[in-house]
Amino acid sequence: MxxxxxxxxxxxxxxxxxxxxxxxxxxxxxxxxxxxxxxxxxxxxxxxxxxxxxxxxxxxxxxxxxxxxxxxxxxxxxxxxxxxxxxLRRLERGLSDAREEFSTLRELLAHRENTVPSTRSTTSRLTAPAAELAAALDAVRFAAGTDPELPMLGGVLFDIDGEAVRAVATDRYRMAVARAAATGHEGPAVRITVPTPLVDAMRALLTGAGPARLAVDGDRVTLETEDGQASGRSLDHDFPDYRRLVRLSPGRRALVDAPAFREAVTNGPVRPGETRDQDGGPHDLSVLKVTPDGTVALCDDGDDDPDQVAVNRAFLLDALTAGNQDRLVLELGAPTAPMAIRRPDDEETFSLLMPVRLER
Structure with missing residues (x-):
């Protein structure tokens, strides 16, 4: 038995x-x-x-x-x-229907590509505090994609406007957004995706307390600090409109002691091997819920609360570490809605984790 x-x-x-x-x-x-x-x-x-x-x-x-x-x-x-x-016949019919729909979608995309003007010739410059830009990159780098089939996610989006530069990264299953203040902006607003090797080279220069100068010239992006310069070409792919992806219905919020909660997640109960669609393999899950007293509890395998939210445990630990705060706000919505991890004093820097459906 x-x-x-x-x-x-x-x-x-x-x-x-x-x-x-x-x-x-x-x-x-x-x-x-x-x-x-x-x-x-x-x-x-x-x-x-x-x-x-x-x-x-x-x-x-x-x-x-x-x-x-x-x-x-x-x-x-x-x-x-x-x-x-x-x-098998149902699957084959479904595949045939899907191929027809994809063919139509490709035609629609080709039409859009021919009608949307290119922004590759844009020139834009700004200055940001090196420490603030470093913190923004640290907050999002963990979420950058590595799937060669999705090259548009293999970097960090720099969304530049007159007052700030927002760094955004996603691999579909998690997303991180952070903001650094900017001054002296010259040129139009611009969005450019910096490949992760160049992001890492830029981060290595952001060690001092002085300013960092960021310049975009067409498809080339350059960061200059007192420690040196890093420059290279942006990704030749459009990043998803992240602003549509972060519009969430309000969830149940709980303030947590970040180091203690990381330890609890590391050593707490997990549900093994229930997801096969995140990074192509099974992963341990942490199952969370907000209790009536406003705290976040890690659910064991016998807890069947319908409001609990399951997330990839490794992704949760990455997000808690990237938060780099003693206290963080966890926001849990419906079991099918993304879970948000926010800083108490900065609503514009946060991470989102896609939930994993639990088999009942």
């Missing part, structure tokens, strides 16, 4: 997923302890659980999954084959 944790480890299904499939009658444990309620699974159920995990990855509807498992256990290969073929 395997415990629910052992079956989760050996099958690739999360503990919460196994509980959900028990409640829905898809994979019922062979035995449930009458005193503790703990679930135990028989030897043959490992194969069923692994099959269930494969069917989940294909996106098969739950009703069909139940029939496949029933046919599998009853050695009804004809039924199983028909169900698999029917699902």
């Amino acid at each position: 395997r415990s629910i944790g052992e079956l989760a480890r050996d099958s690739g299904l999360g503990v919460s997923a196994l509980r959900f499939y028990d409640r829905t009658g898809v994979l019922v444990p062979a035995r449930v302890d009458p005193v503790t309620g703990y679930r135990w699974y028989g030897p043959a159920q490992l194969g069923e659980a692994r099959l269930l995990a494969r069917l989940r990855r294909t996106g098969m509807p739950l009703a069909d999954v139940r029939l496949v498992l029933a046919g599998w256990s009853g050695a009804d290969t004809e039924l199983v084959t028909e169900l698999l073929q029917a699902h």
Whole structure:
């Protein structure tokens, strides 16, 4: 007999997923302890659980999954084959429809590219305190993308206007925004994406207390400080309009002691291996909720509060470290809404973490 944790480890299904499939009658444990309620699974159920995990990855509807498992256990290969073929035909039809839609989208994008004027010839200059610009880059660098299939995210956006330069980075699953005050701005407002190697070279120069001079000339960006100069070409890709992505409905806010909370997240309960869509592999999850007394609690695996929010634990630790504050404000909305990590005294510097849907 395997415990629910052992079956989760050996099958690739999360503990919460196994509980959900028990409640829905898809994979019922062979035995449930009458005193503790703990679930135990028989030897043959490992194969069923692994099959269930494969069917989940294909996106098969739950009703069909139940029939496949029933046919599998009853050695009804004809039924199983028909169900698999029917699902494959649905996927192929869906793929064909998706290709048609993508073809239309490419035509629409090509039309937009021909009608939107280029800003590659823009010239703009400003001065910012080196320490303030360094802090802004430190606050966002962790969120820069590394996926070669999404080169437009492989850098930090510098959004420059007359009073400030905003640094923005995202890899789709997290986003960070920070602001540094600017003076002496010459030229129009400009948005330019600086590749991460150049960002790192710029950050290495921002060690003094003096001013930093930032210049944009077409697709070339240059930072100059008393310690030297870093210059290079911007990414030849448009960064997403981050301003649309940070419009969040108000959530439940809680002020946390950042060092203590980082330690609690590091050593606290996790739900393992339930996400397969962030950076292409499974990750430990931290599950959070705001308690009635206004504090943030880390939920254990038995907590089924519907308002809890699950996030990638490594991403959460990165965001808490990048916050570089003794106290931070955590803002949790609906379980499907991004979680925000803000500085108490600076609403324009914050991180967002995309939630991970928990299997019930």
